[in-house]
Every structure is written in C-alpha cells, then in structure tokens.
Amino acid sequence: MNEPLYSLAERFISYIQLEKRYSEHTCTAYRNDLLQFFDYTTASYGSTAVDELSHVMIRSWLARLMEDAMTAKSVNRKISTLKSFFKFCLRLGLVKQSPMIKVAAPKISRRLPGFIExxxxxxxxxxxxxxxxxxxxxxxxxxxxxxxxxxxxxxxxxxxxxxxxxxxxxxxxxxxxxxxxxxxxxxxxxxxxxxxxxxxxxxxxxxxxxxxxxxxxxxxxxxxxxxxxxxxxxxxxxxxxxxxxxxxxxxxxxxxxxxxxxxxxxxxxxxxxxxxxxxxxxxxxxxxxxxxxxxxxxxxxxxxxxxxxxxx
CATH class of the missing domain: 1.10.443.10 (Intergrase catalytic core)
Structure with missing residues (x-):
C-alpha cells in the first residue's frame, strides 16, 4: 500500500532534521514547500502516489508560482526541496527515477552583496x-x-x-x-x-x-x-x-x-x-x-x- 504523501513528507522532514542536521528554519521551509506542492497536485490531479508524481506536474506547479510573481530565487529554493525529497524517496526505493532530472531551474540575476567601506x-x-x-x-x-x-x-x-x-x-x-x-x-x-x-x-x-x-x-x-x-x-x-x-x-x-x-x-x-x-x-x-x-x-x-x- 502506497504511503500518503503528507505522511511521507513528515518522514523526510525527520530525516533531514535528525540525520542531516538541517536547521529548524530550513526544515520548516522544506515542510512548507512540500505541503504546498502536495496541495497543488491533489487539487489539480487528485490523490496521487509518490511514484506517480511526474515532471509535468512539477513544471505545472512551478509555472503557476512564477505566474503569481514568485521570484526565481524562491522558485529555485522549492526545486531544491523537491530534489532532496525525491533523492530521499530513491533511497527508500519508493521511486525508480527522480522526476527532477527533467526540471530545469530558472536563472537568477545575481545581485552583488553590499558592504561597508x-x-x-x-x-x-x-x-x-x-x-x-x-x-x-x-x-x-x-x-x-x-x-x-x-x-x-x-x-x-x-x-x-x-x-x-x-x-x-x-x-x-x-x-x-x-x-x-x-x-x-x-x-x-x-x-x-x-x-x-x-x-x-x-x-x-x-x-x-x-x-x-x-x-x-x-x-x-x-x-x-x-x-x-x-x-x-x-x-x-x-x-x-x-x-x-x-x-x-x-x-x-x-x-x-x-x-x-x-x-x-x-x-x-x-x-x-x-x-x-x-x-x-x-x-x-x-x-x-x-x-x-x-x-x-x-x-x-x-x-x-x-x-x-x-x-x-
């Protein structure tokens, strides 16, 4: 039986928190990203198992975020979250291949850091x-x-x-x-x-x-x-x-x-x-x-x- 996506998300958060030792701030951001993505796929495609999540669904979600004026930097952060999540799923044998290999990140115009003279x-x-x-x-x-x-x-x-x-x-x-x-x-x-x-x-x-x-x-x-x-x-x-x-x-x-x-x-x-x-x-x-x-x-x-x- 396929594990519900939201339950799998919590397992992933526990993994990066306890084993990868990510900060509380990062774990919170990753959880929010995953929940937003799962909310979107559930609303747009119905109840979906993790091995049924495709690059098409991911691209569609990212396109929606950019249409809503989300910055390239924020979109890339969400892509990073999904890459880490599907890598975790690969490790558990829940997916055969990460759909992220077909998802390209938008280019970020790098701002030069300000500094004090x-x-x-x-x-x-x-x-x-x-x-x-x-x-x-x-x-x-x-x-x-x-x-x-x-x-x-x-x-x-x-x-x-x-x-x-x-x-x-x-x-x-x-x-x-x-x-x-x-x-x-x-x-x-x-x-x-x-x-x-x-x-x-x-x-x-x-x-x-x-x-x-x-x-x-x-x-x-x-x-x-x-x-x-x-x-x-x-x-x-x-x-x-x-x-x-x-x-x-x-x-x-x-x-x-x-x-x-x-x-x-x-x-x-x-x-x-x-x-x-x-x-x-x-x-x-x-x-x-x-x-x-x-x-x-x-x-x-x-x-x-x-x-x-x-x-x-």
Missing part, C-alpha cells in the same frame, strides 16, 4: 563617530556598550553568521591558537583565526560579564547586557541597524548583521586574500558562493586602470 569600519574600530565634530564615542563605556562593540568586532573580524555568533561558546575561544570554533550550517565546525587584540577584548568582556551580572546563561559567550540571557536574533539585528544608522556608517539601505559578513569577505578579497581561504573562513560549501566577492576587486582594477592608463 573601510573608512566606515575604521570609525567603528576607533570608536569615533564620523558625524560628530566633537569625536563622540560610538559605543558607551558601560557593559551594554562593551557588548555591542564586541558584537561588531566579532562579526567584522571573523565573518561569522548571526546564528553562529549567538551560539558561540566561551570554551571555543582558544588562547593558545588564537582562534574560535564555530558551529556552522549542517552542524559543520570550522576554526577561524583571531588576533591578540580581539582575544584580549573577548577576555575582558568575559570578566566584565561576571562582575556586572549576578546571573547569566552559562557557557554562551555573548549575553544580553541586562537579562544575562543568550542573545536572540532580533536584538542583534536591531543593535547593528541602530549603530549603522545613527552614526551614518554606510549609505546602504539594508543594515543587517549579514552586511558585516559581506564586508569581512569583501575587504579580504580586496586586499589579495586567496578565494579558497575566504571560502573556508566563511564556511561556504562551494567556491561558487564565494566568487561573488571578487566583484569589488574587479572594480578596484577598473579604478586603477582609469587613474593610471593614458588611454583610459
């Missing part, structure tokens, strides 16, 4: 507001200001993701090797070097945390400066946006923590870092995801050409 990051590092004639400090001298400054410095000097920053543990900061270990996507751990100044800043913060707070969540490095609890994504997002906006650090409309990750990678490539090394630092699965940061290097070459070549 080096002078903007220098203002943050020097703790001097570029919009104040009296050289007003950007970060306050209290524990809250110390926390906020460390958030920026870790983001910019390591390029880690928001989730990785929030989950960073004290014991993963290694003094002997001057490095931190972060748990990335898919539970993959990577080691990122840090300089002595950042290590000293982290050590000072850990001492300040113990003297300032009577109680705080143990183990985790960064905590809320008032409650002592682990930082949550919205708090970090609003903190980053607040400082970038109030002190006019950048003219970019998007002022999220991810901009600091882009800035880390862009400044590395601009200063001649090997792209494979940048890939490892960022925790990218493939070099293709890292190559987007070479655009700024090309722009710099154009600038040099225009300034130096007599025919430019």
């Amino acid at each position: 080096e002078k903007g990051m220098k203002a943050l590092e020097d703790n001097r507001s570029p919009v104040s004639v009296t050289s007003l400090h950007i970060f306050a001298d209290d524990f809250e200001g110390t926390t906020h400054r460390l958030i920026f410095d870790i983001f910019y000097q390591t390029g880690i993701r928001l989730s990785e920053l929030i989950g960073l543990q004290e014991f993963r900061v290694d003094k002997s090797s001057l490095s931190i270990k972060v748990m990335g996507k898919g539970g993959k751990e990577r080691v990122i070097p840090i300089n002595e100044a950042l290590y000293a800043q982290i050590a000072d913060y850990m001492a300040a945390k113990r003297s300032h707070l009577e109680d705080f969540e143990g183990g985790v490095l960064l905590v809320h400066p008032h409650s002592g609890q682990r930082l949550y994504p919205k708090y970090v997002y609003l903190t980053v946006r607040k400082y970038l906006t109030e002190h006019q650090i950048t003219t970019l409309k998007k002022k999220s923590p991810h901009i600091l990750r882009h800035t880390f990678a862009t400044h590395l490539t601009n200063n001649g870092a090997d792209l494979n090394a940048v890939k490892e630092l960022l925790g990218h699965a493939s070099l293709a995801a890292t190559q987007v940061y070479t655009h700024t290097t090309i722009e710099q070459l154009k600038k040099v050409y225009k300034q130096a070549h007599p025919k430019a």
Whole structure:
C-alpha cells in the first residue's frame, strides 16, 4: 500500500532534521514547500502516489508560482526541496527515477552583496563617530556598550553568521591558537583565526560579564547586557541597524548583521586574500558562493586602470 504523501513528507522532514542536521528554519521551509506542492497536485490531479508524481506536474506547479510573481530565487529554493525529497524517496526505493532530472531551474540575476567601506569600519574600530565634530564615542563605556562593540568586532573580524555568533561558546575561544570554533550550517565546525587584540577584548568582556551580572546563561559567550540571557536574533539585528544608522556608517539601505559578513569577505578579497581561504573562513560549501566577492576587486582594477592608463 502506497504511503500518503503528507505522511511521507513528515518522514523526510525527520530525516533531514535528525540525520542531516538541517536547521529548524530550513526544515520548516522544506515542510512548507512540500505541503504546498502536495496541495497543488491533489487539487489539480487528485490523490496521487509518490511514484506517480511526474515532471509535468512539477513544471505545472512551478509555472503557476512564477505566474503569481514568485521570484526565481524562491522558485529555485522549492526545486531544491523537491530534489532532496525525491533523492530521499530513491533511497527508500519508493521511486525508480527522480522526476527532477527533467526540471530545469530558472536563472537568477545575481545581485552583488553590499558592504561597508573601510573608512566606515575604521570609525567603528576607533570608536569615533564620523558625524560628530566633537569625536563622540560610538559605543558607551558601560557593559551594554562593551557588548555591542564586541558584537561588531566579532562579526567584522571573523565573518561569522548571526546564528553562529549567538551560539558561540566561551570554551571555543582558544588562547593558545588564537582562534574560535564555530558551529556552522549542517552542524559543520570550522576554526577561524583571531588576533591578540580581539582575544584580549573577548577576555575582558568575559570578566566584565561576571562582575556586572549576578546571573547569566552559562557557557554562551555573548549575553544580553541586562537579562544575562543568550542573545536572540532580533536584538542583534536591531543593535547593528541602530549603530549603522545613527552614526551614518554606510549609505546602504539594508543594515543587517549579514552586511558585516559581506564586508569581512569583501575587504579580504580586496586586499589579495586567496578565494579558497575566504571560502573556508566563511564556511561556504562551494567556491561558487564565494566568487561573488571578487566583484569589488574587479572594480578596484577598473579604478586603477582609469587613474593610471593614458588611454583610459
């Protein structure tokens, strides 16, 4: 007897959650994608077994999504979900061949990642507001200001993701090797070097945390400066946006923590870092995801050409 599609979807979600160790956010997105697809096939073709799902049905669903103005990026995400699902079904012997081999993904117009200019990051590092004639400090001298400054410095000097920053543990900061270990996507751990100044800043913060707070969540490095609890994504997002906006650090409309990750990678490539090394630092699965940061290097070459070549 064929297993109902919705039941099979839950088995698949359990598989990617427990065995593949996908994040909760990814599992939720994959579940929604599958349920939307099954709702469509049930409404359009009636009750269908998994081995009866065809590339024609999938193409029809994707065409409907694009007619409803869904972006190519979102459509590709749904294609990725279906590829993973049918690969799972192949593994279980439920289908003889994946219908996805006959489904082409729409091309995505790749946007260049925004980043903060080096002078903007220098203002943050020097703790001097570029919009104040009296050289007003950007970060306050209290524990809250110390926390906020460390958030920026870790983001910019390591390029880690928001989730990785929030989950960073004290014991993963290694003094002997001057490095931190972060748990990335898919539970993959990577080691990122840090300089002595950042290590000293982290050590000072850990001492300040113990003297300032009577109680705080143990183990985790960064905590809320008032409650002592682990930082949550919205708090970090609003903190980053607040400082970038109030002190006019950048003219970019998007002022999220991810901009600091882009800035880390862009400044590395601009200063001649090997792209494979940048890939490892960022925790990218493939070099293709890292190559987007070479655009700024090309722009710099154009600038040099225009300034130096007599025919430019």
